[in-house]
Amino acid sequence: MAYTALTQQNPLRVLNMSKDSQMGLVMARAGLGKTALLVQIALDAILRGKRVIHVSIGQSIDKTKAWYDDILQLILQGHSVDRPHELIDMVSRHRMIMTFQASGFSRSRLEERLNDLVLQDIFRPNCLIVDGFDFASADRDTLEDLKALVETMGLQAWFSAIRHRDDARISPNGVPAPCHEVDDLFDTAILLIPQADASVELQFINNSSEQAVGGKGLRLDPTTMMVKER
Secondary structure (H helix, E strand, O other): OOOHHHHHHOHHHHHOOOOOOOEEEEEEOOOOOHHHHHHHHHHHHHHOOOOEEEEEEOOOHHHHHHHHHHHHHHHHHHOOOOOHHHHHHHHHHOEEEEEEOHHHOOHHHHHHHHHHHHHOOOOOOOEEEEEOOOOOOOOHHHHHHHHHHHHHHOOEEEEEEEOOOOOOOEOOOOOEOOOOOOHHHOOEEEEEEEOOOOOEEEEEEEOOOOOOOOOOOEEEOOOOOOEEEO
């Protein structure tokens, strides 16, 4: 069943992250909507025929699944979809959630679990979501190692990172700490910026420091946490 209309109407179409082996980064202070945005990126990939592995570090499978269920219901409420149960089933079949304790996440352990899925022909991912990675404690070698894995497996990957209000360090491209020294490893960074009206603006930066999106700005609706055009 095709869902072309849903993908064409999705504001996240401006990301243009359709190629394999690309890496994206979502940064925000705690509680501003990083997971909500990552889930919407994952759902967009699924609607375009991709298979998604969602790695949740320090969070339960049930809590992560609840994000998908809630956002999928909002999509169904906002769009006319024939046989919605088929869409719900398709999302379930094209998404797998993995959890790791913060101390137990590494490239080798992730690679082992991914290879088990692929070699046993259980699940072959096209897109990798890593939510909760501790950038503050990771060195550049660790990120380069993960990037090498993404390239080897031909994945599109998205990571989330927490930025702190009291840390003013920033890269020449405009990417704040703790990712200011590894921003060149990412093709696109999205900064979530709180606004006076309680919405959250999406600020796009690509790896040449140019704005990566044109036209209307995007924001997270403060009520639903859905991406909207201004």
